[in-house]
Amino acid sequence: MQKKIACIFSLLLICFLFLIPSALSETQDTAVVSKPPSSITITGVPETIEPSQTFQLSAVVEPDDASQEVIWRSLDTHLATVDENGLVTAKRMGTVYIRALAKDNKKVFGQVKLVIRYIKAPKHIDLGQTDIDLYVGKTMQLSPTFEPEDASRIIRYTSSDPTVATVTTDGVITALQYGECTVTVKSAANPDVSAKISLRVLDERIPDAIIAYPSYLNLEPSNVRDIQLIVLPETLNADLVWSSNNESVVTVTPEGRVTAIDEGEATITIASAYAYAMNYKIPVRVRYGKAIKDLSVSETKITLHRGDKTQIDIIKTPEDAGNAIAFEYSNPGICEMDETGAITALRRGETNIRIYAHKNPEISVKIKVVVEDDLTPLSCESNLPSNLVLAPGKSVRPEISFLPEIASQAYTWTCSNPEIAYVDENGAITAISPGVSKIRAVNSHADEIYFEFYVAVETGEYALIMPERRTDKSELSENMQKIENIRVSAQKMLLKEYEEGTIQEKEYKKRSEVIDEAFEMYAFPWMTPAVQKYWMDENSEGGMKDFKPGIMYYGLPYMSGGSSARTFNVEKALENDWYRPAQDGDYYVFNTEMEAYYGPYVGNDCSSFISLAYFGNAVHNNEIIKTYTLFYDDRFYDIEDPETLLPGDILIRHSIHVIMFLYWADEAHTQAVFIEQGGSEEGINTISTSVYRVSDYLENFYHIRSPFPR
Numbered sequence: 001m002q003k004k005i006a007c008i009f010s011l012l013l014i015c016f017l018f019l020i021p022s023a024l025s026e027t028q029d030t031a032v033v034s035k036p037p038s039s040i041t042i043t044g045v046p047e048t049i050e051p052s053q054t055f056q057l058s059a060v061v062e063p064d065d066a067s068q069e070v071i072w073r074s075l076d077t078h079l080a081t082v083d084e085n086g087l088v089t090a091k092r093m094g095t096v097y098i099r100a101l102a103k104d105n106k107k108v109f110g111q112v113k114l115v116i117r118y119i120k121a122p123k124h125i126d127l128g129q130t131d132i133d134l135y136v137g138k139t140m141q142l143s144p145t146f147e148p149e150d151a152s153r154i155i156r157y158t159s160s161d162p163t164v165a166t167v168t169t170d171g172v173i174t175a176l177q178y179g180e181c182t183v184t185v186k187s188a189a190n191p192d193v194s195a196k197i198s199l200r201v202l203d204e205r206i207p208d209a210i211i212a213y214p215s216y217l218n219l220e221p222s223n224v225r226d227i228q229l230i231v232l233p234e235t236l237n238a239d240l241v242w243s244s245n246n247e248s249v250v251t252v253t254p255e256g257r258v259t260a261i262d263e264g265e266a267t268i269t270i271a272s273a274y275a276y277a278m279n280y281k282i283p284v285r286v287r288y289g290k291a292i293k294d295l296s297v298s299e300t301k302i303t304l305h306r307g308d309k310t311q312i313d314i315i316k317t318p319e320d321a322g323n324a325i326a327f328e329y330s331n332p333g334i335c336e337m338d339e340t341g342a343i344t345a346l347r348r349g350e351t352n353i354r355i356y357a358h359k360n361p362e363i364s365v366k367i368k369v370v371v372e373d374d375l376t377p378l379s380c381e382s383n384l385p386s387n388l389v390l391a392p393g394k395s396v397r398p399e400i401s402f403l404p405e406i407a408s409q410a411y412t413w414t415c416s417n418p419e420i421a422y423v424d425e426n427g428a429i430t431a432i433s434p435g436v437s438k439i440r441a442v443n444s445h446a447d448e449i450y451f452e453f454y455v456a457v458e459t460g461e462y463a464l465i466m467p468e469r470r471t472d473k474s475e476l477s478e479n480m481q482k483i484e485n486i487r488v489s490a491q492k493m494l495l496k497e498y499e500e501g502t503i504q505e506k507e508y509k510k511r512s513e514v515i516d517e518a519f520e521m522y523a524f525p526w527m528t529p530a531v532q533k534y535w536m537d538e539n540s541e542g543g544m545k546d547f548k549p550g551i552m553y554y555g556l557p558y559m560s561g562g563s564s565a566r567t568f569n570v571e572k573a574l575e576n577d578w579y580r581p582a583q584d585g586d587y588y589v590f591n592t593e594m595e596a597y598y599g600p601y602v603g604n605d606c607s608s609f610i611s612l613a614y615f616g617n618a619v620h621n622n623e624i625i626k627t628y629t630l631f632y633d634d635r636f637y638d639i640e641d642p643e644t645l646l647p648g649d650i651l652i653r654h655s656i657h658v659i660m661f662l663y664w665a666d667e668a669h670t671q672a673v674f675i676e677q678g679g680s681e682e683g684i685n686t687i688s689t690s691v692y693r694v695s696d697y698l699e700n701f702y703h704i705r706s707p708f709p710r
Contacts, residue, residue: 037066037102040110049090049116050154052169052188057086059100059110069103080114090116121189122151127197134165134175136203142171144185144195154188164201175201178275205701206272207231207238210280217268217284219250219260220324222358223339227256227282229270239273239701241655250284254656260286273654273701289322292357295365297341304335304345306373306446312341314355324358332543335369347448348373376446377402387465388455390421390431397428400441400451408445415439417693420666421455431457435666436464436691462489462663464673469688471552476525479554486662486673486689487519493663494647503646507708511648514707518613518660518675521556522687528553555677555687606658609677609687610650613660614707630658636705642694643669644710651694651702665691 044057059070072082079096082088088098093116102108124147134140146153157167161181167173173183180200187193202208211230219225231238242252249264258268263286271279298313314325325339331351336344348371356364384398402409413423420435429439434457443449456464463485471479491512498508532547547553607630614635630636631654639649645661651674652658659676675689698704 034067034104035063035065037061037105037108038063040070040100040102040108042098042100042110042112044086045112045114048119049114050118050152050188051090051092051116052154052156053090055088057082057088057098057100057112059086061102067102067104070100071103071106073099073101075099079116088114090114093117118152118154118189120148120151122146122153122187122193123148125155125185125187125193125195127185127195129197131198131200133200133202134173136175136177136201138175140173142167142173142183142185142197144171152187152189155185156188158184158186160184165199173199175199177201178203178206178272179277203274205236205239206275206278207236208233210238210240210270210272210278212270212280212282215282217250217258217282219258219284219286220289220322220358221260221262221286222324222326223260223286225258227252227258227268227270229256239653241271241273243269243271243655244284245269249286258284260284263287288324288359290318290320291359292321292325292363293317295325295355295357295363297355297365297367299367301368301370302343303370303372304343306345306347306371306376308345310343312343312367314339314341325355326358326361328354328356330354334371343369345369345371347371348376348378373446374406375408377404377407377443377449379403380441380443380449380451382441382451382453384453386451386453388429388453389465390429390455390457392431392433392457392459395428395430397426398441398453400427402443402449408443410444411441411450412444413439414442417671419668420457420671429453429455431455433457433667434459434461434464435668435671462492462665462673464665464691466673466689466691467554469554469686471554473527473552476552479552480523480525483519483523483554483689486675487515487523489673490515490647490662497646503708510707511646514613514648514660515662517616518609521609521612522554522675522689524556525552525554526556527551553686606677610658610660630705631655631703636707637709639704639706639710641710642698642704645672645694645704646706649704649706651697651704653697653700653702659692659697662689670694 039062041060041062042057043060044055046053046055049055057072059068059072061068061070072084072086074080074082074088074096075098076094076096079092079094080088080090080098082098086100096114096116097111098114099109099111126145126147127142128145132140142157144155155171157169157171159165159167159173159181160183161179162176164177164179164181165173165175165183167183171185178201180198183197183199185195209230209232211232213228213230214225217225229240231240242254242256244250244252244258244266246264246266247261249262249266250258250260250268252258252268256270265286266284268282268284269279270282294317296315296317298315302310302312304310316323316325323339327337329351330353331349333346334349334351335346335353337353337355350368350370352366352368354364354366356362380400380402382398382400384396388396390396400411402411413427415422415437416439417435417437418432420433421429421431421437421439423429423439427441437455437457439453439455440450454466458464463482465482465485467479467482467486468475494508494511494515497503498505503511528547528549530549610630630650631652636650639645645664647662649661650658651661657676657678659674662673662675665671665673670693671691672694673689673691675687677687
């Protein structure tokens with residue numbers, strides 16, 4: 001048995017001895033074996049080395065077929081450092097050795113001696129210019145010259161305000177934002193030798209100058225003045241913000257109309273929305289003149305044609321009495337009158353104007369103004385409904401008539417989006433591709449009279465028929481269904497983005513909650529048992545925005561009487577019994593209870609609507625409910641690319657307006673559905689959804705902000 005085991009072992013040993021050499025020979029045929037390093041040579045040392053200078057060293061390992069990998073080391077990192085690729089940075093004067101060690105054998109190394117010292121210090125540095133202008137985002141390379149020419153060229157650059165412009169160690173200036181700063185260059189060898197450039201950073205959106213006329217206002221309470229502006233360059237469509245530092249004395253509209261409220265002093269400021277430093281200030285002094293004892297007019301009845309102007313005399317007693325008179329119209333919008341007696345006819349109709357002393361309203365006089373206009377229609381109608389839903393390729397031909405029949409029947413067509421749906425020379429409307437196009441038949445005599453078709457070209461994926469802002473009570477159910485269809489479409493797009501991985505679960509849930517909060521406030525139909533005045537008389541369009549009985553409104557109205565008034569949502573409104581359910585799922589507004597708590601007016605507010613959707617629960621920080629605070633709020637992130645808009649993102653213009661993106665209305669991503677408080681329709685100011693071109697908002701200085709970074 002032992003002999004058998006020994007025999008088998010011997011055979012295995014013989015096989016092993018024969019196989020090993022064969023395997024080794026195959027390995028040796030394919031593997032490359034590096035020879036051990038014997039020496040290392042370093043090249044690339046400059047003739048002179050100064051502090052702050054950088055340069056590249058190279059190492060060659062001998063023999064040639066040895067591994068060329070080396071490890072770089074500085075023997076004194078206080079004087080100079082070297083990175084893994086051999087890039088040396090000289091830090092201060094002194095002598096230092098730089099070594100390159102063979103990676104395969106660290107006992108083999110090469111080294112060079114570096115002597116770091118300043119050469120001749122310059123006596124003068126010249127940057128070639130002392131003042132430069134640079135636009136935001138642009139760069140400029142500085143190229144200093146030195147005297148004498150062989151002087152040290154090691155220099156250091158600094159910017160007096162890095163928020164305005166930065167400068168690199170190589171002298172590249174980058175303009176960041178509008179403003180001014182100084183860029184300084186100093187010799188490292190002699191810091192007393194320096195040069196400076198005064199830099200003015202310009203912004204293409206910011207004017208070079210703003211000039212206003214009049215430059216000073218001396219008014220009496222109730223006086224109104226329009227400010228005229230000159231903005232340079234004249235080709236710039238400047239985004240300006242108007243403000244009054246004392247609105248109890250004077251107010252100013254975004255169009256520059258100043259209204260004196262009460263005695264006092266104030267300053268009107270017109271500033272660039274992108275740089276407050278670019279502004280023009282108008283001092284305003286408001287004082288009552290001598291008291292008015294009596295008022296009379298040169299004419300008590302005036303008949304004008306639309307567009308005509310006339311002048312009457314407003315006679316004050318005594319003759320040197322002040323000019324603090326005000327006007328009350330029985331039918332606003334028919335004409336306009338100012339304190340000089342100038343009257344402008346605006347549209348057909350009649351109105352009685354009560355002219356009264358602002359300080360003593362009992363002193364008054366009345367005139368009647370009749371504006372005639374036979375050619376201007378009172379209304380227009382069509383044989384087709386204003387909302388048209390068409391499939392791509394389908395056409396309809398509407399008939400248009402203007403009333404009364406004596407009025408001009410001539411009209412022209414306009415089309416907002418001919419790539420979606422267009423109208424041909426024969427008046428046929430044809431659908432092309434998904435989206436919304438607004439097509440109008442505009443009266444040729446009066447362009448404010450038109451019939452508008454809202455043409456929705458649908459494929460069935462997203463709703464494009466927008467709800468009405470006010471209806472009869474009989475249309476309540478139909479309009480509420482339209483509101484729900486828009487909400488479902490927004491959630492549908494949001495879910496699609498989540499399923500495609502564009503957003504994560506946390507972001508999806510937050511955006512979904514925001515949309516539902518917004519639509520909870522939107523899907524709130526209500527009526528009022530009595531006229532509810534709009535919350536700002538001066539913006540009520542002569543009472544057109546007042547809420548009236550018999551009309552169904554949509555969207556929770558907020559109370560206004562100060563910033564603290566805009567702090568409740570649907571839940572709190574119902575808890576406080578400010579709204580009481582009616583029989584058909586709608587609500588009545590009871591102003592008496594609200595007046596006792598907040599103030600006299602029902603109103604709406606665009607930034608409150610957005611803030612409550614995001615941060616609601618009945619009470620939120622009043623500091624974030626204004627557009628200018630939402631514009632800067634650090635809970636939102638600025639987004640540059642409109643293609644990345646997601647449901648819940650906002651478009652905001654500083655101190656003007658804010659709207660919320662819901663979903664795209666067309667395949668090209670040019671039109672989108674938005675929800676907002678306010679909107680373009682005159683005479684009403686409730687929550688609404690609309691289709692807008694995104695580019696129109698961006699061109700009008702709106703910014704995209706998102707609750708999550710991209």
